[in-house]
Amino acid sequence: MNVPREKVRRSFATAPDYDGHARVQRDVAEALAARIAMLDLPPSPRVLEIGCGTGFLTEALGHVGIGGDWLITDLAPEMVERCRARLGESAHRRFAVLDGEYGTPERAPFDLICSSLAVQWFDDAPAALSRMAGWLAPGGHLMVTTLGPGSFTEWRAAHAAEGLSAGTPAFAPVSTFRECTVTIENHVERHEDPMAFLRGLKAIGAQSAEADHRPLTPGQLRRTLGRFAQSGCEVTYEVVTCHVCRAS
Template sequence: MSRKKTIAGAFSAAAATYESAARAQVWAADCLVERLGTVAVPPRVLELGCGTGLLTRRLAAALPAGSAILATDLSPAMVAAAGAALPAISCAVMDAEAPDVAGPFDLIASSLAAQWFTDLPGTLARLAGLLAPGGRLLLTTLGAATFAQWKDAHRALGLESGVPDYPEAEALAALLPGAEVDARPLTLHYRDARTFLLSLQALGAQTPKPGHTPLSPGEVRRIIKDMGSPCAITWDILLLDYRREDGA
């Protein structure tokens, strides 16, 4: 099975539990809408990785009447959940890395989906090309300090975690010339590391980085024990803001 099918399957399986565990996702969506600010003219909007509609609902509330929102996700079950909750919003299954929609869009928005992209630089360039002159790309993704405590616990035992290598803010900004990137880290507290792992499963976000060899049950138990109870886990949220200049 391809990695994308694995990711889509994990999120589809979590469609019913996603919002119960989505504390960081709510934070990221709120940060994005805050950064968006006031929009006077109803825009044409493309959302990528809509999930159950956390960001979609916030965009619909923040944007003026008459805005046209197309919410998309790789997971059919997530799209179905978003569509059921938001019957007035257009929803579609789509791979954000291969957008099969016709632009231009005044706003392209995505919250905590880009960390799953296989080709982040290429995808950012393609999305920028779908913007209308003056259009805006706003997305949140995960940065290098994400799950630092979990990774540290692995290193202390001579083990490698399955957490992907996420970019620093400066490196992310460099992928799309003209983009601004701000860090909005959030540290969450869990009863223990096992509860953290269960929350990732509830989100559908448990797929490890490519090539990772799963730890043995004994190794996982050692990490959970060493991290103690309660344990703190940091989500390093990066917010990218890019505007396409007129004529670009």
């Protein structure tokens, strides 16, 4: 990943309508919660969530009956507050600003560490997951979803057809998650038109490009949008689920 951290934080902090446009993100969070519900967890687990956003995963885990003591975190203070507003205060829920890749959470170890579509913004996601696994209690589980390099293939192809490179971040290859059990699913989202796709990215704060990407000229953008429209305005999200279980 080569997107400046502060740029990522600002983009999500100011996302104008995350909940209204993050359809894939909601679906992925609900699917992850269903997987987590099948894990062998203690009756009252100690839970750490990384990159809570507005609370899709937090809420979904509550719906499938994951209780316990929670530490709910995000890099952006604004997202932490939006998640807090969504879920409300509770003696068993603590909210905190935390850089999940480089920070250190309070009150480790944890029985469950989870995250939905956040670690793809890390500088080195596989190394970060290895570090997080060190926060697990014996028998604890780390389960996260991230995006694989097969994401946004249609958007990249539209650029390539014009001899251009998309600014879409280079997500970590699946083969680099060596310490995890990995599963992959593709989620395809269809948009009404090319501009609807771009507006959706901006609305959820996911428009950050690679640091060295040169913005397209108006003519280049117009031609690229035309190519994208020819492909049907579909976008693939390659969702990678990583699972680590610490030995008892």
